[in-house]
Amino acid sequence: MEKKIALALDVESSKEALDILKEIEDRDLIIKVGYSLFIRYGISIIEDIKKLGYPVFLDLKLHDIPNTVYNGVKAAVNLEVDYLTLHALGGELMLQKAIEARGSSNLKLLAVTILTSHSEDYPEFLGSSLTVDNLALKFAKMAVDIGIDGVVCSSHEVENLKKTIDKSFIAVVPGIRLNSDKSDDQTRIATPKDAVKKGADILVIGRPILKADNKNEVVKQIKESLR
Ligand code: C5P
DSSP, X not given: OOOEEEEEOXXXXXXXXXXXXXXXXXXXXXXEEOHHHHHHHTHHHHHHHHHTTOOEEEEEEEOSXXXXXXXXXXXXXHTTOSEEEEEGGGOHHHHHHHHHHHTTSSOEEEEEOSOTTSOTTHHHHHTOOSOHHHHHHHHHHHHHHHTOOEEEOOTTTHHHHHHHOOSOOEEEEOOXXXXXXXXXXXXXXXXXXXXXXXXXXXXXXXXXXXTOSSHHHHHHHHHHHHO
């Protein structure tokens, strides 16, 4: 698939968010909206972003009983967002209900496996003897086998996931930095080119674009590095 950039629009006000999007000229970007904007502004921020011509990635990481997730996914379909995240940890039935709710719409469902903020003792906390990497692989494989469209994973996992999971899926990779010396709070980073080489399909990039004086130039540079 064509490689895409998802701009993580991690800002607090809708004005700031829309000013950034008006400044950006590239309508090829996917716009990732998380808790901060969605809880403050709900439907209106999604509609405003769509009006500007961008696809929307709603990053709500759903995790609840299957029926509740079914209703949440239905609402996302009505909102006409393009991507929605949910936790693979919610289990097979929850994921199946999400797929049922998505129906024949264009919504792509993306599974989160183990959050990168968890440490090596997390599987034990869950009662598993697997390593974090193997548990993440198990969840990713389960989600893709069920029919989930993509998996959010780090640049360090993506190569192994693409090798091990035989069905094709969208690999969504955050932790992208234009050069390796500026990591902010990200621990497992890769350049756009390296992440794509390892199998990333959608690069989730926030601060390297948001904090740039010339955002269009940075987007252009990233795209050029992917060619
Ligand atoms: O600013 P930065 O490029 O680090 O933003 C990365 C985005 O990806 C943020 O919205 C963050 O929440 C998200 N993310 C991440 N690491 C994960 C999953 C999601 O950084 N493991």
